[in-house]
Amino acid sequence: xxxxxxIGVVFVVVGAVWIGQGVGWIHGSFMTGExxxxxxxxxxxxxxxWLLAGASLRAGRRTR
Numbered sequence: 001x002x003x004x005x006x007i008g009v010v011f012v013v014v015g016a017v018w019i020g021q022g023v024g025w026i027h028g029s030f031m032t033g034e035x036x037x038x039x040x041x042x043x044x045x046x047x048x049x050w051l052l053a054g055a056s057l058r059a060g061r062r063t064r
Contacts, residue, residue, distance in 0.1 A: 004055045011048025
């Protein structure tokens with residue numbers, strides 16, 4: 001389960017950075033200001049949140 005949490009956290013962080021670069025909040029990359037990276041970031045963030053939610057639900061089932 002810890003690997004699912006670790007991968008989820010990485011997806012959330014990377015997704016947030018890609019959103020920031022895509023909308024122009026984070027400068028210094030070829031991705032800056034490119035809307036496609038904001039969309040890809042949203043997808044990555046959603047996948048990370050799904051992985052974290054799934055890990056949380058599985059942990060809750062184990063304690064019962």
